[in-house]
Amino acid sequence: MAKLYYRYGTMNSGKSIEVLRTAHNYEEQGKKVLLFTPAVDDRYGVGTVASRIGMQKKAMIIDEHIDMVKLAAAEKPNCILIDECQFLQKEQVLQLTEIVDTLNIPVIAYGLRADFMGQLFEGSYHLLALADQIDEIKTICWYCDKKAIMNMRCEDGKPVFEGAQIQIGGNESYLPVCRKCYSLKRKQAQSL
Structure with missing residues (x-):
């Protein structure tokens, strides 16, 4: 079947x-x-x-x-x-x-x-x-050794958290990250 x-x-x-x-x-x-x-x-x-x-x-x-x-x-x-x-x-x-x-x-x-x-x-x-x-299909976080479950978009090497849902790209635009590292990077971006 x-x-x-x-x-x-x-x-x-x-x-x-x-x-x-x-x-x-x-x-x-x-x-x-x-x-x-x-x-x-x-x-x-x-x-x-x-x-x-x-x-x-x-x-x-x-x-x-x-x-x-x-x-x-x-x-x-x-x-x-x-x-x-x-x-x-x-x-x-x-x-x-x-x-x-x-x-x-x-x-x-x-x-x-x-x-x-x-x-x-x-x-x-x-x-x-x-x-x-x-x-x-599993991989590890870009920043630590935990399992990556999120995709973090980057522009000029810096994480971004707003924008159009679809932006085609690879390693230059996205990093696999765990939820903890994603949250940390998001808080850091918001404090700037």
């Missing part, structure tokens, strides 16, 4: 490496994978899933016009993989549930849980509500 898996982690926890590794494992066995990424993620070029260690692979672009159910029915993959799933809209998450429930194709979605202000993204919100299985 197919399932919808939601695998989340902070920035720099290895989510994209996991996507690419999983795609490789299926393809090495001669199995078909459909790999998707939202159009908004253009860090390495639209339609590219890339990790910070240099691995990358072309992917199909998810935008407001795509019908993933129709595409999955036509392509009949063994698995569907989604990178940066936090950027999905509710209707796109519902398409993933339909793929699992009606086509019996497993879907594994990888992404962030919350933004730099600690607020859920729309895609994350609906995946947390609808996924059959939820797994955390």
Whole structure:
């Protein structure tokens, strides 16, 4: 029985490496994978899933016009993989549930849980509500040895705690941090 898996982690926890590794494992066995990424993620070029260690692979672009159910029915993959799933809209998450429930194709979605202000993204919100299985991909805090659970946005090397929810970036813009270090940095910023 197919399932919808939601695998989340902070920035720099290895989510994209996991996507690419999983795609490789299926393809090495001669199995078909459909790999998707939202159009908004253009860090390495639209339609590219890339990790910070240099691995990358072309992917199909998810935008407001795509019908993933129709595409999955036509392509009949063994698995569907989604990178940066936090950027999905509710209707796109519902398409993933339909793929699992009606086509019996497993879907594994990888992404962030919350933004730099600690607020859920729309895609994350609906995946947390609808996924059959939820797994955390762990990493450590940038400042200490605790588990990172928050994403801290930085501008010119300084933490910021206000702004637009979506700002595409990597290590130059975001750091994985524990809640304690996040709170400390926030208090320090407020006292300036």
